[in-house]
Amino acid sequence: MSASYVTEKALADSLKKLMNMKPVNKITVKMITDDCCLTRHTFYNHFKDIYDLLGWIFENEVIEDLEKYCNLFNWKKGVLMVLQYTLDNKTICLNTFRSLGREHLEIFLYKTFYNVLQGVIKDITQEMNVDEYIKEETADFFSYAISGQFLAWLNNGLKENPKDIADRIEKILDGTILRIMSKNNTA
Secondary structure: OOHHHHHHHHHHHHHHHHHOOOOHHHOOHHHHHHHHOOOHHHHHHHOOOHHHHHHHHHHHHHHHHHHHHOOOOOHHHHHHHHHHHHHHOHHHHHHHHOOOOHHHHHHHHHHHHHHHHHHHHHHHOOOOOEOHHHHHHHHHHHHHHHHHHHHHHHHOOOOOOHHHHHHHHHHHHOOHHHHHHHHOEOO
16 A cells, blocks of 8 residues: 555544544635644645545545446445445535536546446447447436436435345336347447
């Protein structure tokens, strides 16, 4: 583990700790650095602002483990993993959702689901000849659809069971991407 990662992780842990007690817009860089005994200069060597650090948290705590789920047979487990992470970090995620950091959360969700769907589409089209634009357009459309389900769940306070959300997404997607790819197969 690099020294840079250790420092970034310390800053992230401090932000998460503080976000469990107060809204992100009430947290300052000084509060974060005081909590982890680092300097403001160190903070700014790694992040441009608190929202950049927030984005780093989402990227590093979920994305790394998600790689193995970016395929046709495991995508639902990946969606469940993101849902479970959100539930396990409910206060922080809702805090982000209800703040100026919401944009970082939305971008993170979109990129996460886009990567998963790209893997699914890659698996589906192994024996097909489908234009890359169609693949990207499909991944883009369904990434926004899944993100919308996710944001609605956040908006309702995470009350619904994550498995129910994943099941609903599966029901909607079941066969849909395959149909789109088959319809656009030029082979």
